[in-house]
Amino acid sequence: MRLLFVCIEEARELGRQAASGRCPHCEGKVVAIDIESKWKFCCLPIAYIDKRKYFCTLCSRRLVLYDYC
Known part of the structure; x- marks a missing residue:
């Protein structure tokens, strides 16, 4: 007997703000987006x-932010 589980992810944007730094690929500005996900x-x-x-x-x-210790 096989069971099929269905999970749905809903995401919505909470806000945007400018972030410090530049894109390493094109030197463009970086924006930080806060996202709320609901499973x-x-x-x-x-x-x-x-x-x-x-x-x-x-x-x-x-862009991925790496935190070096």
Whole structure:
């Protein structure tokens, strides 16, 4: 017997703000976007996750911030 589980992710943008630094690919400005993700299992919410993602305004690449210790 196989079971099929259906999970749905809904995301919405909470806000945008300018971030410091420049894109390493095109030297464009960087913007920080706050995103709220909601995971649902059969229409029941199971998780809420807030994330901050960084994007270049010129080339639209997603940038990853590495934290060195």
